[in-house]
Amino acid sequence: MKNPLKKLRLLTPGPTPVSTDVLLSLAKEVIHHRGDEFKEILVECTELLKYIFKTENDVFILTSSGTGAMEAAVVNILNKGDRAIVLNTGAFGRRWKNILNSYGIEVKEIEYEWGDYVKLEDLENILKEDSNYQAIFCQHTETSTGVINDIKGIKEVAKKYGDIPVVVDAVSSLLGEELFMDEWELDVVVSGSQKGMMIPPGLSFIALNKKMLEKVEKSNLPKFYFSLIHAKNYFERGQTPWTPAVNTIFALKEALKIIKEYGIENLWNRYKKLAQATREGVKAIGLELFAKRPCNVVTSIKVPEGVDGTRIVKDMQNEFGVRIAGGQREYKGKIVRFAHMGYMDEMDVVMGIAGLELTLSKLGYKFEIGNGVRKVLEVFNG
Protein backbone atom coordinates (compact mmCIF):
# COMPACT_ATOMS: atom_id res chain seq x y z
CA MET A 1 0.00 0.00 0.00
CA LYS A 2 1.22 3.48 -0.82
CA ASN A 3 2.26 5.34 2.32
CA PRO A 4 0.41 8.69 2.33
CA LEU A 5 2.93 10.13 4.79
CA LYS A 6 5.88 9.34 2.58
CA LYS A 7 7.62 12.61 1.83
CA LEU A 8 9.65 12.73 -1.37
CA ARG A 9 12.88 14.69 -1.43
CA LEU A 10 14.06 15.00 -4.98
CA LEU A 11 17.83 15.31 -5.38
CA THR A 12 18.15 13.99 -8.92
CA PRO A 13 19.94 15.88 -11.71
CA GLY A 14 16.67 16.46 -13.50
CA PRO A 15 13.86 16.70 -13.01
CA THR A 16 14.55 18.91 -10.01
CA PRO A 17 12.13 20.21 -7.36
CA VAL A 18 9.77 23.05 -8.23
CA SER A 19 8.73 25.76 -5.75
CA THR A 20 5.10 26.27 -4.75
CA ASP A 21 4.94 29.69 -6.44
CA VAL A 22 6.08 28.17 -9.71
CA LEU A 23 3.76 25.16 -9.34
CA LEU A 24 0.80 27.45 -8.74
CA SER A 25 1.59 29.40 -11.88
CA LEU A 26 0.97 26.16 -13.80
CA ALA A 27 -2.56 26.02 -12.42
CA LYS A 28 -3.78 29.07 -14.31
CA GLU A 29 -6.50 28.88 -16.94
CA VAL A 30 -5.10 27.85 -20.32
CA ILE A 31 -5.00 30.69 -22.84
CA HIS A 32 -4.80 30.62 -26.61
CA HIS A 33 -1.30 30.77 -28.02
CA ARG A 34 -2.14 33.07 -30.92
CA GLY A 35 -3.39 35.99 -28.83
CA ASP A 36 -1.79 39.14 -27.43
CA GLU A 37 -1.72 37.85 -23.86
CA PHE A 38 0.46 34.88 -24.80
CA LYS A 39 2.61 37.04 -27.10
CA GLU A 40 3.50 39.29 -24.18
CA ILE A 41 4.54 36.32 -22.04
CA LEU A 42 6.59 34.73 -24.81
CA VAL A 43 8.44 37.96 -25.55
CA GLU A 44 9.13 38.59 -21.85
CA CYS A 45 10.44 35.03 -21.36
CA THR A 46 12.69 35.34 -24.40
CA GLU A 47 14.20 38.58 -23.09
CA LEU A 48 14.84 37.01 -19.69
CA LEU A 49 16.41 33.97 -21.34
CA LYS A 50 18.91 36.25 -23.05
CA TYR A 51 19.96 37.48 -19.62
CA ILE A 52 20.54 33.87 -18.52
CA PHE A 53 22.40 32.80 -21.64
CA LYS A 54 24.40 36.06 -21.42
CA THR A 55 23.64 36.83 -25.02
CA GLU A 56 22.12 39.36 -27.35
CA ASN A 57 21.42 36.52 -29.79
CA ASP A 58 18.03 35.01 -30.51
CA VAL A 59 16.89 32.35 -28.03
CA PHE A 60 14.05 30.07 -29.10
CA ILE A 61 11.74 28.20 -26.74
CA LEU A 62 10.82 24.75 -28.02
CA THR A 63 8.21 22.38 -26.66
CA SER A 64 10.37 19.31 -26.21
CA SER A 65 12.85 17.88 -23.75
CA GLY A 66 16.51 18.92 -23.97
CA THR A 67 17.25 16.27 -26.58
CA GLY A 68 14.87 18.09 -28.92
CA ALA A 69 17.01 21.21 -28.73
CA MET A 70 20.11 19.06 -29.37
CA GLU A 71 18.45 17.64 -32.49
CA ALA A 72 17.35 21.14 -33.54
CA ALA A 73 20.97 22.30 -33.34
CA VAL A 74 22.15 19.47 -35.59
CA VAL A 75 19.44 19.69 -38.26
CA ASN A 76 19.46 23.47 -38.52
CA ILE A 77 23.13 24.30 -38.88
CA LEU A 78 24.54 21.32 -40.79
CA ASN A 79 24.22 20.16 -44.37
CA LYS A 80 24.34 16.81 -46.13
CA GLY A 81 27.97 15.70 -46.46
CA ASP A 82 29.16 17.77 -43.46
CA ARG A 83 31.64 16.41 -40.95
CA ALA A 84 31.54 17.05 -37.20
CA ILE A 85 33.65 16.45 -34.12
CA VAL A 86 32.05 15.08 -30.95
CA LEU A 87 33.88 15.55 -27.66
CA ASN A 88 32.40 12.60 -25.84
CA THR A 89 32.75 12.52 -22.05
CA GLY A 90 29.72 10.35 -21.23
CA ALA A 91 26.09 9.45 -21.96
CA PHE A 92 25.20 12.86 -23.39
CA GLY A 93 28.31 13.08 -25.55
CA ARG A 94 27.20 9.74 -26.94
CA ARG A 95 23.81 11.32 -27.59
CA TRP A 96 25.40 13.97 -29.84
CA LYS A 97 27.03 11.17 -31.80
CA ASN A 98 23.77 9.23 -32.13
CA ILE A 99 21.82 12.26 -33.32
CA LEU A 100 24.52 13.17 -35.86
CA ASN A 101 24.68 9.57 -37.08
CA SER A 102 20.90 9.53 -37.53
CA TYR A 103 21.22 12.39 -40.02
CA GLY A 104 24.15 10.82 -41.89
CA ILE A 105 26.78 13.26 -40.61
CA GLU A 106 30.31 11.86 -40.55
CA VAL A 107 31.51 12.00 -36.96
CA LYS A 108 35.04 12.19 -35.65
CA GLU A 109 34.72 11.22 -32.03
CA ILE A 110 37.19 12.08 -29.29
CA GLU A 111 36.03 9.71 -26.61
CA TYR A 112 37.09 9.87 -22.96
CA GLU A 113 36.70 7.35 -20.22
CA TRP A 114 33.70 8.23 -18.07
CA GLY A 115 34.77 10.58 -15.29
CA ASP A 116 37.39 12.24 -17.46
CA TYR A 117 37.12 15.65 -19.14
CA VAL A 118 38.01 17.09 -22.55
CA LYS A 119 41.71 17.84 -23.02
CA LEU A 120 42.17 20.83 -25.31
CA GLU A 121 45.38 19.38 -26.74
CA ASP A 122 43.47 16.34 -28.05
CA LEU A 123 41.18 18.63 -30.02
CA GLU A 124 44.12 20.68 -31.21
CA ASN A 125 45.99 17.56 -32.37
CA ILE A 126 43.01 16.43 -34.46
CA LEU A 127 42.51 19.88 -35.98
CA LYS A 128 46.23 20.23 -36.79
CA GLU A 129 45.92 17.16 -39.03
CA ASP A 130 42.57 18.00 -40.56
CA SER A 131 40.38 20.97 -39.79
CA ASN A 132 37.69 20.30 -42.37
CA TYR A 133 34.86 20.02 -39.87
CA GLN A 134 31.69 22.07 -39.91
CA ALA A 135 30.98 21.93 -36.17
CA ILE A 136 32.23 20.71 -32.81
CA PHE A 137 29.68 19.29 -30.37
CA CYS A 138 30.35 19.11 -26.63
CA GLN A 139 28.82 19.14 -23.16
CA HIS A 140 29.41 21.95 -20.71
CA THR A 141 28.59 19.68 -17.78
CA GLU A 142 28.29 15.95 -18.53
CA THR A 143 25.49 14.96 -16.15
CA SER A 144 26.19 11.24 -16.40
CA THR A 145 29.62 11.67 -14.80
CA GLY A 146 29.54 15.05 -13.02
CA VAL A 147 32.38 16.47 -15.11
CA ILE A 148 32.73 20.05 -16.35
CA ASN A 149 34.41 20.81 -19.66
CA ASP A 150 36.26 23.98 -20.57
CA ILE A 151 33.93 25.24 -23.29
CA LYS A 152 35.64 28.63 -23.43
CA GLY A 153 38.93 26.86 -24.15
CA ILE A 154 37.28 24.59 -26.73
CA LYS A 155 36.05 27.64 -28.62
CA GLU A 156 39.50 29.25 -28.42
CA VAL A 157 41.01 26.17 -30.08
CA ALA A 158 38.22 26.05 -32.69
CA LYS A 159 38.89 29.69 -33.56
CA LYS A 160 42.50 28.91 -34.44
CA TYR A 161 41.37 26.45 -37.13
CA GLY A 162 39.02 28.53 -39.23
CA ASP A 163 36.58 29.40 -36.45
CA ILE A 164 34.76 26.08 -36.47
CA PRO A 165 31.32 26.51 -34.85
CA VAL A 166 31.05 25.14 -31.31
CA VAL A 167 27.71 23.73 -30.20
CA VAL A 168 27.34 23.48 -26.43
CA ASP A 169 24.96 21.24 -24.53
CA ALA A 170 24.20 23.32 -21.44
CA VAL A 171 21.16 21.25 -20.47
CA SER A 172 22.43 20.70 -16.94
CA SER A 173 24.91 23.56 -16.62
CA LEU A 174 22.71 26.55 -17.40
CA LEU A 175 22.22 28.64 -14.25
CA GLY A 176 24.54 26.36 -12.28
CA GLU A 177 27.83 27.20 -13.93
CA GLU A 178 29.24 30.41 -15.31
CA LEU A 179 28.43 30.61 -19.00
CA PHE A 180 28.90 33.67 -21.20
CA MET A 181 27.61 32.87 -24.66
CA ASP A 182 28.59 36.15 -26.32
CA GLU A 183 31.83 36.83 -24.48
CA TRP A 184 33.09 33.30 -25.12
CA GLU A 185 31.82 33.48 -28.73
CA LEU A 186 29.88 30.24 -28.44
CA ASP A 187 27.91 29.55 -31.62
CA VAL A 188 24.98 27.49 -30.37
CA VAL A 189 23.90 26.78 -26.79
CA VAL A 190 21.05 24.41 -25.91
CA SER A 191 19.33 23.77 -22.61
CA GLY A 192 16.21 22.34 -20.97
CA SER A 193 13.59 23.32 -18.43
CA GLN A 194 13.78 20.60 -15.80
CA LYS A 195 17.15 21.32 -14.20
CA GLY A 196 18.59 24.71 -13.28
CA MET A 197 15.51 26.51 -14.58
CA MET A 198 13.45 25.21 -11.63
CA ILE A 199 10.38 24.30 -13.68
CA PRO A 200 8.97 20.93 -14.75
CA PRO A 201 10.18 19.04 -17.85
CA GLY A 202 8.70 19.90 -21.23
CA LEU A 203 10.56 22.90 -22.64
CA SER A 204 13.93 23.30 -24.25
CA PHE A 205 15.90 26.33 -25.37
CA ILE A 206 18.29 27.04 -28.21
CA ALA A 207 20.37 30.18 -28.71
CA LEU A 208 22.27 30.79 -31.95
CA ASN A 209 24.64 33.56 -32.96
CA LYS A 210 24.22 35.56 -36.18
CA LYS A 211 26.55 33.31 -38.19
CA MET A 212 24.56 30.23 -37.22
CA LEU A 213 21.25 31.94 -38.02
CA GLU A 214 22.59 32.48 -41.53
CA LYS A 215 23.41 28.78 -41.70
CA VAL A 216 19.85 27.97 -40.63
CA GLU A 217 18.58 29.69 -43.79
CA LYS A 218 20.66 27.37 -45.99
CA SER A 219 20.79 24.07 -44.09
CA ASN A 220 19.50 21.15 -46.19
CA LEU A 221 19.20 18.38 -43.59
CA PRO A 222 15.65 17.00 -43.27
CA LYS A 223 13.55 18.67 -40.56
CA PHE A 224 10.04 19.79 -39.87
CA TYR A 225 8.99 20.21 -36.22
CA PHE A 226 12.40 21.56 -35.27
CA SER A 227 12.85 23.89 -38.24
CA LEU A 228 14.18 27.12 -36.76
CA ILE A 229 13.17 29.04 -39.88
CA HIS A 230 9.58 28.47 -38.74
CA ALA A 231 10.52 29.32 -35.14
CA LYS A 232 12.14 32.59 -36.23
CA ASN A 233 9.32 33.62 -38.56
CA TYR A 234 6.66 32.93 -35.97
CA PHE A 235 8.60 34.61 -33.18
CA GLU A 236 8.58 37.82 -35.21
CA ARG A 237 4.80 37.74 -34.64
CA GLY A 238 5.22 36.82 -30.98
CA GLN A 239 4.23 33.21 -31.54
CA THR A 240 5.63 29.71 -31.82
CA PRO A 241 5.00 27.68 -34.99
CA TRP A 242 3.20 24.85 -33.20
CA THR A 243 1.06 24.72 -30.06
CA PRO A 244 3.52 25.27 -27.20
CA ALA A 245 3.25 23.93 -23.64
CA VAL A 246 1.34 27.08 -22.68
CA ASN A 247 1.15 26.49 -18.94
CA THR A 248 4.77 25.42 -18.68
CA ILE A 249 5.61 28.76 -20.26
CA PHE A 250 3.62 30.44 -17.46
CA ALA A 251 5.88 28.57 -15.05
CA LEU A 252 8.93 29.63 -17.05
CA LYS A 253 7.96 33.27 -16.72
CA GLU A 254 7.49 32.93 -12.96
CA ALA A 255 10.81 31.10 -12.52
CA LEU A 256 12.73 33.54 -14.73
CA LYS A 257 11.43 36.49 -12.73
CA ILE A 258 12.58 34.83 -9.50
CA ILE A 259 15.98 34.04 -11.06
CA LYS A 260 16.43 37.60 -12.33
CA GLU A 261 15.58 39.02 -8.93
CA TYR A 262 17.97 36.62 -7.16
CA GLY A 263 20.71 37.36 -9.71
CA ILE A 264 22.49 34.81 -11.86
CA GLU A 265 25.88 35.52 -10.24
CA ASN A 266 24.35 34.77 -6.83
CA LEU A 267 23.00 31.49 -8.20
CA TRP A 268 26.44 30.49 -9.49
CA ASN A 269 27.88 31.15 -6.03
CA ARG A 270 25.04 29.28 -4.35
CA TYR A 271 25.72 26.06 -6.28
CA LYS A 272 29.46 26.43 -5.87
CA LYS A 273 28.95 26.30 -2.11
CA LEU A 274 26.43 23.45 -2.26
CA ALA A 275 28.80 21.46 -4.47
CA GLN A 276 31.76 22.10 -2.18
CA ALA A 277 29.78 20.99 0.88
CA THR A 278 28.56 17.85 -0.92
CA ARG A 279 32.06 16.90 -2.07
CA GLU A 280 33.60 17.44 1.36
CA GLY A 281 30.76 15.58 3.07
CA VAL A 282 31.22 12.63 0.74
CA LYS A 283 34.98 12.53 1.35
CA ALA A 284 34.42 12.68 5.12
CA ILE A 285 32.40 9.47 4.83
CA GLY A 286 35.45 7.90 3.22
CA LEU A 287 34.02 7.82 -0.30
CA GLU A 288 35.73 8.83 -3.51
CA LEU A 289 34.53 11.33 -6.08
CA PHE A 290 34.09 9.94 -9.60
CA ALA A 291 34.62 13.07 -11.70
CA LYS A 292 38.21 14.08 -12.44
CA ARG A 293 37.07 17.68 -12.84
CA PRO A 294 33.85 17.97 -10.82
CA CYS A 295 31.16 20.46 -11.77
CA ASN A 296 28.94 22.46 -9.44
CA VAL A 297 25.59 21.01 -10.50
CA VAL A 298 25.96 17.29 -9.82
CA THR A 299 28.33 15.26 -7.65
CA SER A 300 29.08 11.70 -8.72
CA ILE A 301 30.44 9.29 -6.14
CA LYS A 302 32.10 5.91 -6.54
CA VAL A 303 30.16 3.15 -4.80
CA PRO A 304 32.50 1.56 -2.23
CA GLU A 305 33.72 -2.02 -2.62
CA GLY A 306 31.23 -4.57 -1.34
CA VAL A 307 28.18 -2.28 -1.54
CA ASP A 308 25.49 -2.67 -4.21
CA GLY A 309 25.06 0.80 -5.75
CA THR A 310 21.56 0.09 -7.03
CA ARG A 311 20.54 -0.69 -3.43
CA ILE A 312 21.85 2.72 -2.27
CA VAL A 313 19.49 4.51 -4.66
CA LYS A 314 16.52 2.20 -3.96
CA ASP A 315 16.90 2.07 -0.18
CA MET A 316 17.50 5.80 0.16
CA GLN A 317 14.21 6.43 -1.57
CA ASN A 318 12.21 3.64 0.05
CA GLU A 319 13.45 4.13 3.60
CA PHE A 320 14.11 7.86 3.75
CA GLY A 321 12.29 9.35 0.78
CA VAL A 322 15.50 10.82 -0.61
CA ARG A 323 15.66 10.27 -4.36
CA ILE A 324 19.14 10.47 -5.87
CA ALA A 325 20.30 9.07 -9.23
CA GLY A 326 22.38 6.00 -9.94
CA GLY A 327 24.92 5.51 -12.69
CA GLN A 328 23.82 5.26 -16.31
CA ARG A 329 24.62 2.44 -18.71
CA GLU A 330 27.85 0.63 -17.81
CA TYR A 331 28.10 2.68 -14.61
CA LYS A 332 24.80 1.41 -13.22
CA GLY A 333 25.50 0.24 -9.67
CA LYS A 334 29.02 1.68 -9.78
CA ILE A 335 28.33 5.35 -9.07
CA VAL A 336 25.57 7.41 -7.46
CA ARG A 337 24.79 11.04 -8.26
CA PHE A 338 23.53 13.91 -6.12
CA ALA A 339 22.27 17.09 -7.76
CA HIS A 340 22.66 20.57 -6.38
CA MET A 341 20.90 22.62 -9.01
CA GLY A 342 17.66 24.52 -9.45
CA TYR A 343 15.42 24.90 -6.41
CA MET A 344 17.81 23.21 -3.96
CA ASP A 345 19.53 24.68 -0.92
CA GLU A 346 21.86 23.96 2.01
CA MET A 347 19.33 21.82 3.86
CA ASP A 348 18.93 19.61 0.79
CA VAL A 349 22.65 18.86 1.00
CA VAL A 350 22.44 18.16 4.74
CA MET A 351 19.47 15.85 4.15
CA GLY A 352 21.10 14.13 1.19
CA ILE A 353 24.32 13.37 3.02
CA ALA A 354 22.36 12.26 6.11
CA GLY A 355 20.27 9.93 3.94
CA LEU A 356 23.41 8.56 2.34
CA GLU A 357 25.04 7.90 5.70
CA LEU A 358 21.98 6.10 7.09
CA THR A 359 21.62 4.01 3.94
CA LEU A 360 25.30 3.05 3.77
CA SER A 361 25.23 2.09 7.43
CA LYS A 362 22.22 -0.18 6.86
CA LEU A 363 24.01 -1.75 3.90
CA GLY A 364 26.94 -2.68 6.14
CA TYR A 365 29.52 -0.09 5.04
CA LYS A 366 31.87 0.62 7.94
CA PHE A 367 32.41 4.27 8.85
CA GLU A 368 31.71 6.63 11.68
CA ILE A 369 28.17 7.80 11.17
CA GLY A 370 27.74 11.56 11.28
CA ASN A 371 31.14 12.47 9.85
CA GLY A 372 29.67 13.47 6.49
CA VAL A 373 26.91 15.65 7.93
CA ARG A 374 29.36 17.25 10.38
CA LYS A 375 31.65 18.20 7.51
CA VAL A 376 28.75 19.62 5.50
CA LEU A 377 27.71 21.75 8.48
CA GLU A 378 31.28 22.97 8.91
CA VAL A 379 31.40 24.09 5.28
CA PHE A 380 28.12 25.99 5.62
CA ASN A 381 29.14 27.41 8.97
CA GLY A 382 32.55 28.57 7.71
Ligand SMILES: Cc1ncc(COP(=O)(O)O)c(C=O)c1O
Ligand atom coordinates in the same frame (compact mmCIF):
# COMPACT_ATOMS: atom_id res chain seq x y z
C1 LIG B 1 23.89 17.20 -20.22
C2 LIG B 1 22.55 16.74 -20.72
N1 LIG B 1 22.32 16.77 -22.04
C3 LIG B 1 21.16 16.37 -22.54
C4 LIG B 1 20.14 15.91 -21.73
C5 LIG B 1 18.90 15.43 -22.37
O1 LIG B 1 17.81 16.14 -21.96
P1 LIG B 1 16.35 15.51 -21.95
O2 LIG B 1 16.39 14.31 -21.07
O3 LIG B 1 15.57 16.66 -21.39
O4 LIG B 1 16.00 15.19 -23.35
C6 LIG B 1 20.33 15.86 -20.35
C7 LIG B 1 19.26 15.39 -19.47
O5 LIG B 1 19.35 14.56 -18.65
C8 LIG B 1 21.57 16.29 -19.84
O6 LIG B 1 21.81 16.26 -18.53
